Amino acid sequence: xxxxxxxxxxxxxxxxxxxxxxxxxxxxxxxxxxxxxxxxxxxxxxxxxxxxxxxxxxxxxxxxxxxxxxxxxxxxxxx
Amino acid sequence: xxxxxxxxxxxxxxxxxxxxxxxxxxxxxxxxxxxxxxxxxxxxxxxxxxxxxxxxxxxxxxxxxxxxxxxxxxxxxxxxxxxxxxxxxxxxxxxxxxxxxxxxxxxxxxxxxxxxxxxxxxxxxxxxxxxxxxxxxxxxxxxxxxxxxxxxxxxxxxxxxxxxxxxxxxxxxxxxxxxxxxxxxxxxxxxxxxxxxxxxxxxxxxxxxxxxxxxxxxxxxxxxxxxxxxxxxxxxxxxxxxxxxxxxxxxxxxxxxxx
Ligand SMILES: Cc1ncc(C[n+]2csc(CCOP(=O)(O)OP(=O)(O)O)c2C)c(N)n1
Ligand code: SF4
Ligand code: SF4
Ligand code: SF4
Numbered sequence: 001x002x003x004x005x006x007x008x009x010x011x012x013x014x015x016x017x018x019x020x021x022x023x024x025x026x027x028x029x030x031x032x033x034x035x036x037x038x039x040x041x042x043x044x045x046x047x048x049x050x051x052x053x054x055x056x057x058x059x060x061x062x063x064x065x066x067x068x069x070x071x072x073x074x075x076x077x078x079x
Numbered sequence: 080x081x082x083x084x085x086x087x088x089x090x091x092x093x094x095x096x097x098x099x100x101x102x103x104x105x106x107x108x109x110x111x112x113x114x115x116x117x118x119x120x121x122x123x124x125x126x127x128x129x130x131x132x133x134x135x136x137x138x139x140x141x142x143x144x145x146x147x148x149x150x151x152x153x154x155x156x157x158x159x160x161x162x163x164x165x166x167x168x169x170x171x172x173x174x175x176x177x178x179x180x181x182x183x184x185x186x187x188x189x190x191x192x193x194x195x196x197x198x199x200x201x202x203x204x205x206x207x208x209x210x211x212x213x214x215x216x217x218x219x220x221x222x223x224x225x226x227x228x229x230x231x232x233x234x235x236x237x238x239x240x241x242x243x244x245x246x247x248x249x250x251x252x253x254x255x256x257x258x259x260x261x262x263x264x265x266x267x268x269x270x271x272x273x274x275x276x277x278x279x280x281x282x283x284x285x286x287x288x289x290x291x292x293x294x295x296x297x298x299x300x301x302x303x304x305x306x307x308x309x310x311x312x313x314x315x316x317x318x319x320x321x322x323x324x325x326x327x328x329x330x331x332x333x334x335x336x337x338x
Contacts, residue, residue, distance in 0.1 A: 005090065013093075017107030017300075022308040023267060039101070055091040059267040060311075062111025063102065064093040064118075071085040 004071040005053025009044045013065035016041035020057035020066060026050040029057060094118035096127050098147045103138070107307020109264040109297040110138055113206055114145055116274045117175070120281055121148065130173040131165055133158040135187075137179035138212045156187020159194035162201045173284055175202040180221040181211040184244050188220075191250070195290050198255035202280045203292040205246060208299040209318060216302025220244045223321055228302070243321055247294040251327035257289035259328040263296040265314040269324075282338040288330065296322055 007029070009020075014037060021029045021044060028050045031042040044057075044065070051068075058066040096118035104110045121127055127148055134142040136155035143150030153161045158176035166174040183191050183205050194201065210228050211217040217230040221243050225234040251259040258280055262273035273295055280291035296318050298310035305313055 004085070006087075010093070013101060015106035017307040019107055019307050019311070022311075041106070053090050056267045058091040059270050060112065062104065062107060062109055062115070064097055064111070064115045066091070067089060067093070068091040069087040070090050071087060074084040074086050 002052040005051040006069050006071060007046050007051055007057060008067045008069070009046075010065045010067070011037040011043045013063040014041060014043040015039070015063055016043060017062065018044075019060045019062070020044050023056050023060050025054060025056065026052055094122045096121040096130075096147050098145055100144055102145050103141050105299075105301045107298070107300045107310065108138070108212075109208075109295075110206060112264045112270055113177075113204065113273075113295050113297060114142070116270070116277050117177070117204060118146060119274060120278045121146075121173075123278070124281060124285075126173050126281070129171065130175070131169070133162045133165070133174070133176040135176070135178040135182040136213075137182050139177055139179060139206070140213070142177050156182050156185070157190050158182070158187065159190040159199070159201065159203065162203075163194055163197070163199045166199060166201050170200070173202070173281060175204060175281070175284075177204045178206065179212065180205070180207045180209070180219045180246075181214075181217075184220040184246055191246075191292075192253070195250050195253045195292070196255045198257070198289040200284055200287055200289055201291075202284050203290075204277065204280075205292055205294045206297045207246070207294055207318075207322065208297040209243075210299055210302050212299045212302055216299070221246075221322075223317055226317075245322060247292070247322075247325075247327045250292055255290060256292070256328050257330040258283045258291035258333050259294075260292075260326045261294040261296070261322060261324050263314065263319065263324055264298070265296065265311045279333075279338055282336075283333055286336055286338070288332050288336065294322075296324075 247261040300310040
């Protein structure tokens with residue numbers, strides 16, 4: 001099973017260049033259609049599940065706007 | 080049923096050697112990628128307090144604002160001369176220049192060549208985007224044959240304007256150099272390899288092994304009149320054949336240092 005992950009894009013840095021959108025192997029990134037950042041760009045965002053934490057998006061991001069997390073299930077605590 | 084809880088581990092985050100500033104680069108310009116890679120290397124080597132950058136004239140003229148390390152601004156093309164003075168007077172610092180192809184191959188051709196010939200113990204990061212970005216996309220010495228720019232509107236005519244200068248090959252031919260390679264920033268795999276080369280170039284300086292230059296093929300979506308993803312493809316299809324990637328000089332001393 002592929003790793004499970006998520007990304008968080010920092011709106012302050014994002015310039016909506018679309019490079020992350022174009023390289024994501026699972027196509028879970030879009031430029032937010034309804035949202036603008038302070039510079040008037042539609043920032044990138046993860047819009048659906050399926051991120052595999054490969055960091056390809058972060059690797060091509062010229063504005064170092066993306067943080068990538070790996071998600072690992074935590075065993076249920078006994079009460 | 081309770082929802083599954085997840086532990087979050089950071090796989091990648093913005094390097095701390097970058098200031099919390101928006102850069103002046105156009106959207107999708109890989110100058111930003113080159114900055115990020117240098118900052119990652121500075122973080123990983125733990126040399127933020129010991130690094131001095133030398134900024135060029137060109138789109139990277141404000142590089143000193145984007146790195147959280149000491150920086151000076153050189154006159155056009157003179158960064159290797161300034162870096163020479165700084166490194167010779169402060170030999171325990173990591174001194175690097177960051178230069179475009181107009182800066183390094185046109186007006187600064189003399190300074191880079193002689194710094195290489197002297198084997199100065201500095202690191203040169205050379206951004207080749209095949210034009211003068213800052214001033215509106217004029218022809219550079221690195222412009223490809225047939226490439227349209229604002230000063231070669233019908234395409235570079237080699238009969239009139241000469242052939243592109245392959246800097247990595249040229250500098251590697253100089254006896255004084257230690258590490259000279261060309262990498263590209265057009266996709267994630269190549270970006271990872273570019274980072275390794277930047278790390279090696281700084282390690283060469285750390286060990287006092289002499290002159291290191293990393294040429295990075297880079298995009299200029301604005302003056303190429305392409306979207307950022309199309310600019311990545313244009314680089315791959317048009318620049319790679321003229322500027323083959325590779326290791327052009329790895330001195331025996333660098334090889335035996337195992338870096
Ligand atoms: C002495 C001098 N000559 C010319 C210029 C005009 N000028 C500014 S930037 C530049 C070239 C920049 O091109 P490059 O080094 O390729 O960097 P880029 O902007 O593409 O990153 C020129 C010719 C100048 N500022 N100073
Ligand atoms: S690559 Fe970076 S700057 Fe470009 S759209 Fe994605 S997050 Fe924004
Ligand atoms: S880490 Fe990989 S899968 Fe996740 S959003 Fe980025 S490119 Fe897509
Ligand atoms: S003009 Fe070209 S090189 Fe300069 S910041 Fe814009 S895209 Fe980058």
